[in-house]
Amino acid sequence: MFAVEVTDQIMIAHSFRGEVFGPAQQLHGATFVVQAAFLSERLDNSGIVVDIGRAHDVLKSVLAPLNFRNLDDLPQFKGTNTTTEFLTRFVFDQLAEAVRSNALGREGHELHTIRVTVSESPTARAWYEAALW
Amino acid sequence: MFAVEVTDQIMIAHSFRGEVFGPAQQLHGATFVVQAAFLSERLDNSGIVVDIGRAHDVLKSVLAPLNFRNLDDLPQFKGTNTTTEFLTRFVFDQLAEAVRSNALGREGHELHTIRVTVSESPTARAWYEAALW
Amino acid sequence: MFAVEVTDQIMIAHSFRGEVFGPAQQLHGATFVVQAAFLSERLDNSGIVVDIGRAHDVLKSVLAPLNFRNLDDLPQFKGTNTTTEFLTRFVFDQLAEAVRSNALGREGHELHTIRVTVSESPTARAWYEAALW
Amino acid sequence: MFAVEVTDQIMIAHSFRGEVFGPAQQLHGATFVVQAAFLSERLDNSGIVVDIGRAHDVLKSVLAPLNFRNLDDLPQFKGTNTTTEFLTRFVFDQLAEAVRSNALGREGHELHTIRVTVSESPTARAWYEAALW
Amino acid sequence: MFAVEVTDQIMIAHSFRGEVFGPAQQLHGATFVVQAAFLSERLDNSGIVVDIGRAHDVLKSVLAPLNFRNLDDLPQFKGTNTTTEFLTRFVFDQLAEAVRSNALGREGHELHTIRVTVSESPTARAWYEAALW
Amino acid sequence: MFAVEVTDQIMIAHSFRGEVFGPAQQLHGATFVVQAAFLSERLDNSGIVVDIGRAHDVLKSVLAPLNFRNLDDLPQFKGTNTTTEFLTRFVFDQLAEAVRSNALGREGHELHTIRVTVSESPTARAWYEAALW
Numbered sequence: 001m002f003a004v005e006v007t008d009q010i011m012i013a014h015s016f017r018g019e020v021f022g023p024a025q026q027l028h029g030a031t032f033v034v035q036a037a038f039l040s041e042r043l044d045n046s047g048i049v050v051d052i053g054r055a056h057d058v059l060k061s062v063l064a065p066l067n068f069r070n071l072d073d074l075p076q077f078k079g080t081n082t083t084t085e086f087l088t089r090f091v092f093d094q095l096a097e098a099v100r101s102n103a104l105g106r107e108g109h110e111l112h113t114i115r116v117t118v119s120e121s122p123t124a125r126a127w128y129e130a131a132l133w
Numbered sequence: 134m135f136a137v138e139v140t141d142q143i144m145i146a147h148s149f150r151g152e153v154f155g156p157a158q159q160l161h162g163a164t165f166v167v168q169a170a171f172l173s174e175r176l177d178n179s180g181i182v183v184d185i186g187r188a189h190d191v192l193k194s195v196l197a198p199l200n201f202r203n204l205d206d207l208p209q210f211k212g213t214n215t216t217t218e219f220l221t222r223f224v225f226d227q228l229a230e231a232v233r234s235n236a237l238g239r240e241g242h243e244l245h246t247i248r249v250t251v252s253e254s255p256t257a258r259a260w261y262e263a264a265l266w
Numbered sequence: 267m268f269a270v271e272v273t274d275q276i277m278i279a280h281s282f283r284g285e286v287f288g289p290a291q292q293l294h295g296a297t298f299v300v301q302a303a304f305l306s307e308r309l310d311n312s313g314i315v316v317d318i319g320r321a322h323d324v325l326k327s328v329l330a331p332l333n334f335r336n337l338d339d340l341p342q343f344k345g346t347n348t349t350t351e352f353l354t355r356f357v358f359d360q361l362a363e364a365v366r367s368n369a370l371g372r373e374g375h376e377l378h379t380i381r382v383t384v385s386e387s388p389t390a391r392a393w394y395e396a397a398l399w
Numbered sequence: 400m401f402a403v404e405v406t407d408q409i410m411i412a413h414s415f416r417g418e419v420f421g422p423a424q425q426l427h428g429a430t431f432v433v434q435a436a437f438l439s440e441r442l443d444n445s446g447i448v449v450d451i452g453r454a455h456d457v458l459k460s461v462l463a464p465l466n467f468r469n470l471d472d473l474p475q476f477k478g479t480n481t482t483t484e485f486l487t488r489f490v491f492d493q494l495a496e497a498v499r500s501n502a503l504g505r506e507g508h509e510l511h512t513i514r515v516t517v518s519e520s521p522t523a524r525a526w527y528e529a530a531l532w
Numbered sequence: 533m534f535a536v537e538v539t540d541q542i543m544i545a546h547s548f549r550g551e552v553f554g555p556a557q558q559l560h561g562a563t564f565v566v567q568a569a570f571l572s573e574r575l576d577n578s579g580i581v582v583d584i585g586r587a588h589d590v591l592k593s594v595l596a597p598l599n600f601r602n603l604d605d606l607p608q609f610k611g612t613n614t615t616t617e618f619l620t621r622f623v624f625d626q627l628a629e630a631v632r633s634n635a636l637g638r639e640g641h642e643l644h645t646i647r648v649t650v651s652e653s654p655t656a657r658a659w660y661e662a663a664l665w
Numbered sequence: 666m667f668a669v670e671v672t673d674q675i676m677i678a679h680s681f682r683g684e685v686f687g688p689a690q691q692l693h694g695a696t697f698v699v700q701a702a703f704l705s706e707r708l709d710n711s712g713i714v715v716d717i718g719r720a721h722d723v724l725k726s727v728l729a730p731l732n733f734r735n736l737d738d739l740p741q742f743k744g745t746n747t748t749t750e751f752l753t754r755f756v757f758d759q760l761a762e763a764v765r766s767n768a769l770g771r772e773g774h775e776l777h778t779i780r781v782t783v784s785e786s787p788t789a790r791a792w793y794e795a796a797l798w
Contacts, residue, residue, distance in 0.1 A: 001527070002484050002488070002526070003525060004483070004484060004525045005524050005525070007522040009388065011290075011294050011386070014279075016179070020179055020184050020238065021179070023334035026334050028277050028335060029280070029296055029297075030296070031296050031298075033387070046416075046482070047415075047479065047485045052483075056522070068290055069294060070279070070294065081181075084137070086180045121297045122787065123140040123141070123275075125137075125138050126135065126136060126138070144693050144785070146692050147678075147694070149445070154445070155452060156733035160678050161733040162678035162694010163676050163695070163696050164694075164695045201688035201691050203678070203692040203694075206692075214445055214446035216447050217451075219446045221401065256405060256674075257455075258403075261402075262400055267793070267794055268750050268791065268793050269792045269794075270791045271792075273787070273789070282579075283578075286578055309751065309754075312683040313745065313746035314750055347580075349579040350536070351579060352575065355534070388539070389588070390537070390588075392536045394535075395533055410560050410561060412545035412546075412559050412560050412561035422600035423600055427543050428546070428563075428602075429543050429562070430561075430562050467555035467556055467558050468558060469545070519543070520565075521565060550711040552716050553716075615712040617667050617708055621667070655672040655673070656670070656721075658669045659670075660666070660667050660668075661668075
C-alpha cells in the first residue's frame, strides 16, 4: 500500500464538558498540527497517489472554517466536545467527501483509506484511520 | 479506528550480550523517548479514546522503575538483553495490564490495540503493536 | 558562556486587538512550547549551570497560572495583547525574579542572562533575551 | 508485531513530466529523509528484529547510487517520474532483495513486512508498506 | 532583545565547483528549510516585533524565484557556488532591503538585526546574522 | 557572522556525585545529540565556512572515544561529573584544538567562535559558546 501525507495547522479555542477533562473544562486553546494521509494500492500513470499540491489545498480548505476560531461558537460543533479525537474524525469525513467527489484529481475509488493525525502538543496526538469504501 | 498517543522519556544504562551488538556490548546508555498509543473502534460519550492526562500518568508509572537506572541491575530483566525492541514489548505488557484493570478510566474491553514506540536516537526506533483481546 | 535550557508547554485561548492581527482578532488559541535558557560564565562545583530538575519546576510554576486558561480573562493581562512576543517577556520577568531570589538553587548573581523562546506553531516562534544585572 | 526502523538521507536533483506537477516539471531537487522499517512477529535469541547497525548499512548502500545525483540522468530511472512515492517503492524493492538474501543478518523468512517512508519536506511525505512473502 | 522568526522551505537543484565539495560537485539538490528572524529592542504598540503573517509573506516572496529551480541556471547566481552559507546571506540581503523599505509593516529603523537559518538536512544547517544599521 | 552547524549523537552511561542530582546519582545513561557550530566573519573562496563533510568527520572523531562507553570508567573524566554542560565544554575544547591545527580545512584564525549544543532529551539541553582567539 502506498500513502501520501501532507501537513497543515490551525490555532483554535475551545472548552470541554465533563469532569474527566479537569482544567480543560475551562476555555483554553490549541495549535493543532494536522496530517492527512491518502492510501492507495497503485500509483497513477504519473507515479503519484495524489498530487501533493492539491492535497495541501484540500486540507487547507477543510481546516479554514476552524482556523482562528472558538470552536464552542461554531454551529456545526453545537453540543459536541471538540476533542483531538473528534477532530480527527471530523477532518476525515470532510476529506472522504472530497475524495468521493474526485476533488483530489484522482478518481475517488482508486483511493483506499484515509488517515488523519492531529497533534495537540509535542507529547500528545490522536489519529483516525478508515477505509473509504 | 481511533487512537490516542502520549509521550514520555527515560534515561537508562545497560549493556548487551552477543557479538551482533559490537560496541554496544559495553556498558552504555540511552535516552528512550516512549510513545504509547491506545486504539479503539469508538469514542466514549465524552468524545475521547482515553483521558490524555490519565494515559500520561499510567505511562509515567510504568516507566518510573526504569528511569535513572542501570537496567542490567534490575531483577525483572535478569538474563535479558534490554534492547529497544524488548522494551517496546515490556511497556506494552504493563500497559495492557493497566487497560485490563480499567486503570485508564475506560472499560478495558472498549480498547482494541496498543502500540508502543521507543526511539533510541533521531535515527533509530522500534515499536510493538498488538490487539488486546 | 554556558547555557542550560528546559522546555514545557501550555494550551491557552486569547484574542488580539488591532487590525494588523486580521483573523487573530477573533477568540482563538495556541499550544505554546516554552523554552527557558539560563546562561552563566561558569559552572558550579557540581559541574552544572543550574539543576535541570529545578529549572523544570520553576518554569512549570511560572506557566501554571496561564495553562488551560483564556488569557483575555486574567487580570494580570488586562488591556494587553498577549502576543507570543509579549509572553516571552512575561515569562522572562518571572524567571528573572526566581533567579534573583535564588529559587534555582544557585546564587542569582552567578547567572548572567535568560533567554525565553515561545513557539506557537512549527513555523513561527519568538524569543526574548536579556542580561539579568 | 515488532518493528525496527532506521533513518538516513539523500540530496538529489530531478524533474517530472506531466502538467499535474506544475512548477515541479522544472529541474529542481530535494533532501529526502528515508526511514526503513523491518517488521517481524518474533524477536531473535538476542532480543532484536534485526541489528540496527546492519540495517543502517544496508539502507545506506541502497541509497548510495542516488545520493548527490540528478535522478533524471540515472539509467535505472529512464522514462520514470522519480516521485517521492516511486522512491518509497524503489527502496522497498532493494531492501526486500537484501532481506531475501539474508543480508540483514537474520533469515529472511523471519521478517514479515517492510515499510519505507520518504519525507520530502516538513509538510509532505510518502510511504510504501507491503508483506515480503 | 526580542525576536520573531518564521519558517518556509524551497526545493532546488544545484552543483558546486571546487574539489572540497567531493560528490556535491555533481548536479544534485536540496530541500532547504529557511528560518528568518527579525530582532528588535522594543515591541510596537500592538505588542509585536513584526506581524507574523507579513513576515511569512515577505519570506515567501524572497524565496519564490528560487523554488523548484536549478540554481545553476539563474542569472543572479552566475559563477557563484550557491552553498547553504551563501543562501543565508542572499536571503538576508533581500530581507534587509524589505525591512529598509518598511515592507514588514514597521518602520525599518525599529528593527535591529536579522538572522537567517537554512537547514539542508536533519544534520546540517547554516545561518547568517548581522545588524541592519 | 556566518555559521555552519553539524549534528551527531552518542549513547553513554554515567552517574553523578552530589545530592543536587537526586536519582541521577544512580548509574543511568543518555543519548546525547551533539551539534557543533563553527562561526566566521567571512566565507572562503568556495563560499563556505568549513566543509560540512569535514566538520562531520572531526565531530565524529571527537565523540568516538565516548560513544557506547560508561563515562565513569574513562580516565580523562576521573573525578568529574560528566554533566551535559561539562560535555559541551569538553567537545568545544577538542574542536577548538582541531580548528587551531587547521584540521577543518580552513586556516584556524579565519574561524571566530565555536558553539557546542548537547541535547539530553526532547526537553533539556545545554550549550557552550566562546570565541577561539
